[in-house]
Amino acid sequence: MVQRAQTLGDLARELGLSFRGDAARVLQSIAPLTAANEQQLSFLANPKFKAQLADCSAGALIIHPDLAEQWAGDCLFADNPYLAYASATALFDPLDKPRAGIHPSAVVLSDKIHKTASIGANCVIEEGAEIGEGAVISHGTVVGRECRIGAFCYLHANVTLYHDVWLGRETVLHSGVVIGGDGFGFAPGKNGWTKIHQLGGVRIGERVEIGAASTIDRGALEHTTIGNGVILDDQTHIAHNVVIGDNTAMAGCCQVAGSAVIGKNCTFAGNVGVVGHITICDGVHFTARTVVSKSVDTPGTYSSGSVMMESGQWRKNTARLPRLDELFRRVMALEKKQKD
Amino acid sequence: MVQRAQTLGDLARELGLSFRGDAARVLQSIAPLTAANEQQLSFLANPKFKAQLADCSAGALIIHPDLAEQWAGDCLFADNPYLAYASATALFDPLDKPRAGIHPSAVVLSDKIHKTASIGANCVIEEGAEIGEGAVISHGTVVGRECRIGAFCYLHANVTLYHDVWLGRETVLHSGVVIGGDGFGFAPGKNGWTKIHQLGGVRIGERVEIGAASTIDRGALEHTTIGNGVILDDQTHIAHNVVIGDNTAMAGCCQVAGSAVIGKNCTFAGNVGVVGHITICDGVHFTARTVVSKSVDTPGTYSSGSVMMESGQWRKNTARLPRLDELFRRVMALEKKQKD
Amino acid sequence: MVQRAQTLGDLARELGLSFRGDAARVLQSIAPLTAANEQQLSFLANPKFKAQLADCSAGALIIHPDLAEQWAGDCLFADNPYLAYASATALFDPLDKPRAGIHPSAVVLSDKIHKTASIGANCVIEEGAEIGEGAVISHGTVVGRECRIGAFCYLHANVTLYHDVWLGRETVLHSGVVIGGDGFGFAPGKNGWTKIHQLGGVRIGERVEIGAASTIDRGALEHTTIGNGVILDDQTHIAHNVVIGDNTAMAGCCQVAGSAVIGKNCTFAGNVGVVGHITICDGVHFTARTVVSKSVDTPGTYSSGSVMMESGQWRKNTARLPRLDELFRRVMALEKKQKD
Structure with missing residues (x-):
């Protein structure tokens, strides 16, 4: 699609x-540094690559x-x-x-739609739902009963909100x-199994962005809560009663089990999994696919997992894992004998 | 949302x-034990926490x-x-x-809709689909051709059923x-690749609950089959020809590959993965993120995976994994020499 | 559902x-070898199982x-x-x-719908979108602005395409x-966080099949690109700027991080995860749940992960992993002493 052209001065x-x-x-248009032509803008984010400026x-x-x-050449200067x-x-x-307005095919059962809001084709807005400026x-x-959608939120196509979900202003939800x-x-x-009706709602802050096909469950008794400025990539799963602090970021497919409490300014690489009922302090980074199996009270970087190998080598080595404890004991025995 | 008040006697x-x-x-309303006020009901599930009763x-x-x-104070007594x-x-x-009835915006091509059923806005019910009491x-x-939806099932918004999917009574499907x-x-x-048309259907039992954005594929020649009372959390993936026994429970994001057969009364923690064509007996528990790489014929608890560490420590230790087999051999050599 | 009967000659x-x-x-109908009756067709794919022919x-x-x-008995001969x-x-x-034609409930804002195309109930086709023969x-x-849907593509119910997504002919997208x-x-x-508007699109080849509830993100500046004949199972996640070569196959729940480049004719078992900004050559196979943490330039089979054990055994052995490097050093010390 053709980008919206800009002048350097503008x-x-x-x-x-x-x-x-x-x-x-x-x-x-904007283009990557190595691909941009004379009609395009680019940028150099990392001075390490300044040699690329020559070409x-x-x-x-x-x-x-x-x-x-x-x-x-021409340039814009930025810190x-x-x-x-x-x-x-x-x-x-x-x-x-x-455009603002309600598409004629939408089914709107609420009278709390701001006149500047845009309601697309085939939407359903249930009773008591508020749609902001x-x-x-x-x-x-579909927006469920008594939801509150803040000003300038953007809900893409085919999103589903159950009842009693609140979004702060400028929050973006992607399709699915x-x-x-x-x-x-x-x-x-x-x-x-007897179902426990989930009586809590979901409270999501301002300027949050949630990637496609993500799921955030309502709370059991209290609310599942996502702070301001949180960004979650596609296919994230947030279970009931979870609390996520402001500005925390999760790359694709992270999974947070019930009642976990995640601090502010944390960064999760892809497909990190957090077990339930634990607490992660502010400022923690997890590398890709880490299984967060216990609380973390010290900021820093944490990891779990094995390492990729050629499969024959992998089978030979992982076959040893069920005897790793035994190996430690055998080495202790060797050490003891050698000492004697 | 305001809960529906109850009297103690009721x-x-x-x-x-x-x-x-x-x-x-x-x-x-109901509230957690430590948060409940005088107008709220709470409960003590685990006698270990009975000290909390004081406050x-x-x-x-x-x-x-x-x-x-x-x-x-006042109380209800329960075993x-x-x-x-x-x-x-x-x-x-x-x-x-x-309310019962068909919303005027719904497209209903079947004449097998029970008069007490409720068909929401913008639904599509294809030819031959039965919707129960x-x-x-x-x-x-969207409900596909020749589906059968049992009595008192609840399909939340934006669910999709292809053709020939049967649900037993009181089954709940969440959005997506x-x-x-x-x-x-x-x-x-x-x-x-040449596509193999998938000619089987899906047969789901009674009182099943399936979490948001889960996917259950139809069978290749026979049916993918989910037993009665099974509960699956959000973003579960069940591949073709899988069979899951009654009352088995899977927490969020579990993944079962094709033709696996899972027993009754199993419990899967989050994001367990089961490889294809294996059999799991009744009463097995898998801990979070276990990769179930072979059949299990003995009830019990099974696990796989590594352990979370500070990333520097993790890198140093996992770098050793490709030489773990060699280490066993070196220890054996040491033992042999020491013995000589 | 009743299959479409065929004669042997046909x-x-x-x-x-x-x-x-x-x-x-x-x-x-077609049925598995061990279940088929006299009115059914079956097949023997693997000569290893030829003993089953007797029964x-x-x-x-x-x-x-x-x-x-x-x-x-009667048979068809195939190489x-x-x-x-x-x-x-x-x-x-x-x-x-x-049937060809536009359902009256669909909202079609484009005039580029081929007359032989079929547009279902409650679809939305945005301005400038082309729907092929x-x-x-x-x-x-929902098909976004300026999308191009090739001839004989099949988009199942409740799919969402944002703007500027192109699909080659005969491509199939499953629901969600x-x-x-x-x-x-x-x-x-x-x-x-400041959002980087994603200005690239998505370019998907011919004869591609993408499983239910999968997500493929648009590129940041250039296009996310999927080659011809690629097959992706349910709940796949492909991040921005990824390139996937022709005929590569990914089983359920694979996850590819941003800017990764995957070769042709690769096969991924279930839930493989690929980190960002790496390159995988043609003809690579990854076993289930491998974390592809670095580039691969040699065709072959690669793996990562641990092995499933009874949980008590697993805890005892994995508890040793944080001291694996230390164990290597202790063995080295033993070897040195023994040598002296």
């Missing part, structure tokens, strides 16, 4: 950056002022070029926001997301 | 429990008769307080069942669930 | 196979000509019986293709699939 003004070169230069054909770059001498690039992408994004509810999305499904609560008995 | 009658105190006492402010408790002396709590949640649940099909849900998608069957050839 | 003609027996014999009651079999003497079986399943599949868009599916959601791109700053 970019500088919109992004609040100083620049060097032709303010009228038209930049059709760069971009029409203009976002760079750190310290590199001004390394690049002869944090990656952050400036992030802001620039919003300007080049060609998508128009859907400028919010977008895309096609096929399900929020407020029943937490996995059942009491065992002689005749099988 | 609760005792509905739950079939004896009680102590004021039958007319109004309990507005409890709940208006009434569900407790075991053995603890009658430990708690001076299994957790099970009684589970039953109580149904009474406090404020949600009304949707009191069943609820929520907004945006897809049942009857094609199993992953392809034959390799010189020109790539 | 099967031979349609599949281009020679046969032995009664051309007029009616075969009602087989099938009306006809697909077998290799080398086994002609081992089976007295690759499994491939011939795959082709046969298409003939027995009872499902009729939906004979393509099927099932109920509730989301393609073109935003890649997980955010720049960290003092005040939390």
Whole structure:
């Protein structure tokens, strides 16, 4: 899709950056440093790669002022070029926001829809649900009873919210997301499982983004709670009663079991799994596929898992794992004998 | 959302429990033991925590008769307080069942809809599909040809059933669930993969509950089969031809590969993975993230995986795994020499 | 559901196979070798199981000509019986293709719908989207702006495509699939995360099949790209900027992180995870749940992970892992002393 062209001067003004070169230069799109042509903007985020500037054909770059001498072309100067690039992408994004109003095919049972909100085709908005100023509810999305959708939220197509789910302003939910499904609560008995009705709701903060096909369950008695500024990638699963602190980020397919409490400013690589009823302090990083099997009270980086090998080698070595404790004992015995 | 208030006397009658105190006492909602106030009901499931009774402010408790002396307030007596709590949640649940009838926006191509069933907005019910007594099909849900939905089933919004999927009575499917998608069957050839049309269906028992965004594929030639009383949490994946026995429970994100046969009364912690074509006997428990790589014929608890460490320590130790077999051999050599 | 009966003679003609027996014999359905009755067709794919022919009651079999003497009944001869079986399943599949035309409840904002395409109930086709010859868009599916859906594609119910997603001809998307959601791109700053608008699209080849509830994110600046003939099972997650080569196959729940490049003709067992920014050459196989933590430049089979044990044994042995490096050093010390 064709991006929304920008001039260098407009970019500088919109992004609040100083620049060097032709303010009228038209930049059709943003492209990676090694692929950009004369009609494109690019950026250098990591000074480690500054050698690539020599071969760069971009029409203009976002760079750190310290590199001004390394690049002869037009440029925007930013203390944090990656952050400036992030802001620039919003300007080049060609998508128009859907028009305000309710599509005639939508079924709206609530009278709390802000007049500037956009309700797409085939949506269902249940009784008592509030849709805030400028919010977008895309096609096929269902908003349950007494939900509250903050101003400028964007719910993409085919999202499902059960009842009593609240979203703070400017929160984005991608397609296929399900929020407020029943937490996995059942009491065992002689005749099988008895369902525990999940009476809590879900409370999600402002400026949260939740990736496609993610699931966040409602609380058993209290609310499942996601802080402000949290970002969750696709296919995340958050179980009932979980609490996630502000600005925590989880890459794709992370899984958090019931009643876990996650701190602020944590970063999870892909497919990290957190067991239930544990607490993770602020500022913790987990590497990919870590199984977080106990509470963490010290900020830092944690990992679990094995290492990839050629399969024959892997089978031979992992076959030894069930005897690892025995091996320790045999080495202790050797040490003792040698000492004697 | 405001829960449905109950009096102590009504609760005792509905739950079939004896009680102590004021039958007319109004309990507005259920809350956790440590958070409940005088207008709330709570429960003590585990006598280990009976010390918490001293500080409890709940208006009434569900407790075991053995603890009658430990708690001076109003109470309901239950041999299994957790099970009684589970039953109580149904009474406090404020949600009304949707009204019977077919929403005018639904597209219904079948004449086998029970008159007491509720078909929500924008649903599609294909030819020959049966919808049983009191069943609820929520907004945006699609029910394929010749499906059979048992009495009092509840399909939440935006569920998709392909053709020839049968659900026993009182089964609950959460939003985003897809049942009857094609199993992953392809034959390799010189020109790539040839699709094997999946000609079996899916047969799901009574009182089953399936969590949000779960997928259960149709069988290749015979049916994928889920027993009565099975409970599956969100984002479960069940591949084609799998058989799961009655009352087996799987926590979030479990994955069962094709043609695996799982026994009755098994319990899977989160994100357990089962490889294809193996058999698990009744009464097996797997801990979180276990990779079930072979059949299990003895009830018990099984695990796999590594242990979480600070990442520097983890890298140093896991780097040794590809030489673990060598280490065993070196220890054997040491033992042999020492013996000589 | 009742399969579409075939005669032996028709099967031979349609599949281009020679046969032995009664051309007029009616075969009602396909069944597994050990379950098939006289009215059913079956097949023997692996000569290792030829002993099963003695007890087989099938009306006809697909077998290799080398086994002609081992089976007295009617048969079809195929050099690759499994491939011939795959082709046969298409003939027995009872499902009729939906009729061409646009359902009156669909919201179609594009004028580029081929007259032979089928647009189901409650679909939304956005402006500028092209729907090719004979393509099927099932109920509730949303196709975003300027998407291009090739000829004879089949999008099952409740699929969501964002804008600028292209599918080559004959590609199949199962229900719940989301393609073109935003890649997980955010720049960290003092005040939390700034979203990087994802300006690339998704380009998917011909004859691709993508399983239910899978997610494929759009590229940050360039396109996420899936080659021809790729097959992905349910709940696959493909992050932004990933490139997957032709005919690569991934079983259920595989996860590929951003900017990974996967070769052609690779096969992934279930729930393999690939970290970001690495390259996998053609012809690589990963076993179930492997964490692909580095690039692979040599075809072959790779694995990671531990081994399943009874949980007591597992705890005892995995507790030793954090001291594995120490154990190596102790053995080295023993060896040194013994040598001295």
